[in-house]
Amino acid sequence: MTLKLIKWTQKMKPELIKLCNDVDRSYLTNRMPYPYTEESADWWLDMVSEHDGKDGVFRAIVVDGKIVGNISVEQKADVYCKDGEIGYLLLTDYWSKGIMTEAVCQICNAAFSELDIIRITGLVYAPNIASQRVLEKNGFVREGLQRNAVFKDGKIYDLCLFGKWK
DSSP, X not given: OOEEEEEOXXXXXXXXXXXXXXXXXXXXXXXXXXXXXXHHHXXXXXXXXXXXXXXXXXXXXXXXXXXXXXXXXXXXXGGGTTEEEEEEEEOGGGTTXXXXXXXXXXXHHHHHHHSSOSEEEEEEETTOHHHHHHHHHTTOEEEEEEEEEEEETTEEEEEEEEEEEO
């Protein structure tokens, strides 16, 4: 199995649409529209082309030539400008294979070298133990817990706060 993180391009739009419609959304924010349309993809790809390398690093996760996920670190603004927030998603067929652990390692290295940040923050819904483990394996430290912080699909979740420093 070969894993690569590659920059998103307009020609990858059909794969982006398929990925975003097929992914398990249980622990994702509602920022990503569903159904994920061509217009959604156009907006996102335009945003990525404008911000990549300036205040964000956005990559497709490619395994054996197939796009199976997405990962990014987006630099925050205002007094939080030295912090970036990591976010990622992966098709369920590729869970528990070490793919996301390696992708997080690669994106953190890229973000620390390309962006003017000194830390990366990860926010994980408390029941998402697998995602917490991915961050811990990459040197993220659990810094706290926000009780009843997330309302998703009719349920209330605690939110775990993780940090990694340059």
